[in-house]
Amino acid sequence: MPRQVDHDARRRQLTEALLRIASTRGLRAVSMREIAAEAGVSLRVVQYYFTNKQALLESGLTELGARMDHRVKQRAAAAGELTPRGVFAAVLGTILPFDEQSTLDSMAWTAYYTAALTDPALAAVGLTLPNALENFLTARLTAAQQAGDIAPDRDPRTEVAGLLALANGLTSSVLSGQRSHEAATKIIDYHLDRLFGPDAV
Amino acid sequence: MPRQVDHDARRRQLTEALLRIASTRGLRAVSMREIAAEAGVSLRVVQYYFTNKQALLESGLTELGARMDHRVKQRAAAAGELTPRGVFAAVLGTILPFDEQSTLDSMAWTAYYTAALTDPALAAVGLTLPNALENFLTARLTAAQQAGDIAPDRDPRTEVAGLLALANGLTSSVLSGQRSHEAATKIIDYHLDRLFGPDAV
DNA sequence: CGGGAATGGATACAGTCGTATCCTATCAAG
DNA sequence: CTTGATAGGATACGACTGTATCCATTCCCG
DSSP: OSOOHHHHHHHHHHHHHHHOOOOOOOGGGGHHHHHHHHHOOHHHHHHOOOOOOOHHHHHHHHHHHHHHHHHHHHHHHHHSSHHHHHHHHHHHHHHSOOHHHHHHHHHHHHHHHHHTOOOOOHHHTTTHHHHHHHHHHEEEEHHHHHHSSSSSTTTHHHHOOOOOOOHHHHHHHHHHTTHHHHHHHHHHHHHHHHHHHOOOO | OSSSOOHHHHHHHHHOOOOOOHHHHHHOOOHHHHHHHHHHHHHHHHHOOOOOHHHHHHHHHHHEEEEEEEEHHHHHHHTTOOHHHHHHHHHHHHHHHOOOHHHHHHHHHHHHHHHHHOHHHHHHTTTHHHHHHHHHHHHHHHHHHHHTSSSSTOHHHHHHHHHHHHHHHHHHHHHHSSSSSHHHHHHHHHHHHHHHOOOOO
């Protein structure tokens, strides 16, 4: 066995095992031993690379945020030159679970969100991405308004808050099987139509 | 000690203790012994009135649904004669946490919702109320459309789905402290204005 | 080439969990 | 007054939890 080990890779491996458990069986099924089994290592290894279970949990949340961030950028890049409406469609469309992996991540995200309601340490880590998203979109919408792309009587921050809440609520209903991904996308498109006007691209 | 005991009252007492724990410390903090301590009884009593922890959990979810149902009717009654818009304002306003008790219940509801994602038994119990709400509001909106209260090109079910998702998403952000109750109410009112027209009561 | 750090296997510890069992009061009915 | 069901206190069980410790490798560096 080598003495030199890529610690970051090891930690990533364990974090991914953690997220796999959390997204399929819930955060309550996450234990040190379960992570070890899922990652195919011994319990000692999990202890070796993470001082605490708490540290492990926070690492999982950070990884989830990074994945979401990466997905948004990937979507935006695939769409090429983006109109203001295109930016919103990309971001909100990325919040919705649209393939198996993003569905699993949304499950894990929901589990973390709930845990954060009664665990301040997780709340601090978990709120950074949503807040950043809201600020980013608000800035974009304010610029779009100054460019005349949306009506001047709209309040950008209120609009963005509503759209993000809508996307989150729709994610919930898609995860619980109440609605399909397509139905949720239609509802978002419908609201974007109302905001940007029906003939905006 | 009497031999005759009101079993329903006993079960309600225990269920309320369970919900108090779930809403303040999360479902993960709910154990048979914690419920006993919270209710001021012995562990044996909890076992005596509920065969399982699972039965206890399902009872908590049922009670949460009943509370929500009761609150909606109370609000609607307080508003007296209700316009179509009034019905929507009452229902959606009741979904949002608006006082301490409803905030606690929303916390517990969120915890249950997340648990239901990986626990089919809970999902069966938990989805009945949301589905009933959606059907009820869709019927109301369809009637309002036939009466000419909303534009004929709107799809009632899509509108209702969007509004319920919005209310749920706003509830999440209020619970996590991202937004105040007033800000959330404003966003809902704003969307109701767009649906019913700004001069509807 | 030998020693000390890096890595991880094996095991132990004190708690807590859900559940089961044993046993004792209490009270309604015969 | 006695009997038997009801109600609940006390305690035990095995499984699982997070964490700590002991010990054997392996490999880099002097």
